[in-house]
Amino acid sequence: MAVQLFNHKPGKNGSHWIELLRSGKAHTILVVAIDIGKYTHKVMMANVYQDVVVKPFELDASLSGFQLLVAKIEETCQKNGLDEVVVGIETTAHYYEDLVRLCHEKGYVVRVINSATTSIERESMLNWSKTDDLDLVAIVHSILQGRGNPPKSLRKELRTLKKLTRFRRELVSQRTRLTNQQFALMDTIFREFQGKTVWVDGKKQKKKPFSTMETKTVQYLMRHHPHPEDILTLGEEGLYELSRKENLKLRKTAVDCLLEFARESISQPKEELAAELYQLKVTLDLLDNLKEKISDLEKKIEELLLPTDGALLLSIPGIGKVLAAELRAEIGPIDDYTHAGQLIKLAGTNPIVKQSGGHKATYGGISKQGRRHFRSVVYLVGSKCAVSNPELRKHYLALIDRGKKPRQAYIAIGNRVLRLAFAMLRDRRLYQSTDSDYSLKSILENKIGTHENRRQFCEAYVFSS
Template identity: 55%
Template sequence: MVYTSLNHIQGKKGSRWAQFLRDIGTENLLVVAIDAAKFTHKAMVCNFYGDILVKPFEFDASMTGFDAIKRIIEIEKEKHGKEKVIVGIETTGHYYEDLVRRCHTVGYHVRIINAATTAQERQALLNWAKTDNLDLMAIVQSILHGRGTSSELSSGKVYTLQKLTRARRELVNEQTMTQNLIRMHMDHIFREYQGKSIWIKGKREHIKPFSDLFGKASLFMMRNYPHPSDILALGEAGLRKLSIRENLKLRDDCIKTLVEFAKESISQSKDHVEVELFLLTQKLDRLDLLKEQIKVLEEKIEDLFVETEGAMILSVPGIGVVTGAELFAEMGEISDFTHAGQLIKMAGTNPIVKQSGGRKPTYYGISKQGRRPFRNIVYQVGKSLSTNNPEMKEKYLALKDRGKLTGQAYIAIGNRMIRLAFSMIRNQTLYQTRQENYVLLKELSKKLRTKNVKKFYEKHVSLSSGLSA
């Protein structure tokens, strides 16, 4: 009998695990549970029926520690006549990764257990406590119930791309925090610099000197002339000369607004905000560094992404290099998935359905049971497509007409993109559209540097289909 993903209640993963047990026989299996940590791991050895053969013991997180646990495993394996060793390891930070690699090299069958799974197993033990011994019992229980995955650790270009995109996301978050601190310092130095409310014809309007607080002109002024007294010392004539000399392109209304706001500023004198001025300079330096680091990372991401099979999704209008790279990196290797719904579940953007008896199903919010970074990029993809892709924008508006909230519509469009990306990557097909003005070369030229446009055509576009596009 052939066991397919439809034969088991846990799908392909469950079918593979069940077949593994049938082939080896549960009586021939030795189960090792490992609770990974930074310096000292803890382990326990059992048979497949849960009988403890070696009580919980510690070993250090180094090669000497691994050799020690390997000796114990081999002794118990020979003592009890076991053929195969199953090692269950909880995904604790990144500390488990070296153990997984070493276990694979010596031929152990590794089951990687999600921390959320062990938490549920601890609850099943009806014990509110959390200790290393309870964690080991929860890992064993997870293995006995067929939880976890036998997949090896991510590697190759997809894994590298995931590390790069997540590193960029951290830098972007840090950049946002730095910008918020700059806003705070400017509130103390020149409160009105970010704008103020003015009554015009009985209505209150928010007037800002700069449309972009972190644009070239605004950053120059914050670094060199941040205080109202600096603006008043220059005056309108001095600001115009400065604008010409530094190519700031300050408009007349911007200059007049700056001078007017400086005259009426409620901020303290320059002597009283000396510390704020010092901290502002530091934060501006930090912002410049972050921008440069993000730029370098984005170039590296682009160079790598265009070489992967996931680069096909760059042919979709509304999907930029960074967004597309993040989506593909979080999807990972799709060869282990049979349909896009599995990826949607992995992201945790699948809707919760409740149904009982003959009643109609009720759809609640999304499950949020998957990876948070994956879920975040699905939302961002949906948001981008809803604005920049004409066909997806139609579907977005249709969802809004049906009463969907904005966030719900973004998630729905993001899920649709997962299905589209899954199909495009698996079949290695470019985006198909009814748009008359769509030209692949034009679309790619907006997103990629010239050398990478050429590389995309060489790697992903055939002479018969691509050059005519």
């Protein structure tokens, strides 16, 4: 047992396991290893001496399967004189969540094991095979060595915020794919619509009719007049009339450029592009619908964020409502952490340190041994604050001067913001700025839309402090 204790992880997780074993009843602990599947789970039971007391068996992933598991556990405990039940569950997609909740409600000690941990355990046994039975053995070994985490129950509002912010991120990715798709289709329909190369006084330049492709004007033309023949049919007078009628605000330079590009276009005739034109129409419809859904979702996220302590993060320049909601949701219950370094490790943005003997320590890339979503948020926070936060921008420029690459500097700034966020949430205090131009009032006016919401924010965090 001494070797197993020596391998425990320090902190709350390891201490929790140590307390179980130091209670003087280690020999009465039943370890239940569960390998999760979508339709069928596999279970094995052992004691702390690694004796298998119940051979691997299967149960269905529903209430009847859980009832069978409980009956088997009670029968085994009574038969072998065991009292404490420790359930080790390997994380597999989202299929493990309901079983974790049921076991926790039943009163069992639950330890959630990452699939990477069981993989390392199999390698430590010098066995490169992959079977359900070997996974169960690896789960038992992981439990006995103090690995795994107790399930964390998020507050309802934080859990909802986490689900919605991650869902929004997925929708934004879909929007990006559709946006790229519409421009790829326009390359076929009207090759020069997004610009082309011209030579002025022997120098190569890029000439574009529109400075950005996200305007109302561009979207209208792609939907109703996407082909060069459409532009030539309208002509100069037709384009100006269309601009007045639809409030497109077409300038003379844009009109002249469009007509020039349409006359010199190498695109295929319109009658040969029926498939591409139909795809473009469907893509634009999907894109408009998706933008509307994202806008509604962002309003919902704002409503959920403001009543929570995550609203404190809005006082940080560079962090808007959606980003504040993402950061607060990924952090979770602040009471679970004793220092900000635990948050950085949870995100996997902690640098890898290599040191041996008298050699100087070297710092490589980040560990990436954390939550992928959390890591993405930390990077995004760093990139936004490096531009929009005057104080943190100074740190960013100092890192660049020291030879850091921009992506490395963004991670460093993101970690700095994590330390700030930890202190602000723990102490329930606003961002403390030394910048003479910092104005909390103007920041709140830009980030919080309604007067009533700003008043509630001030009553909760400004006047109270």
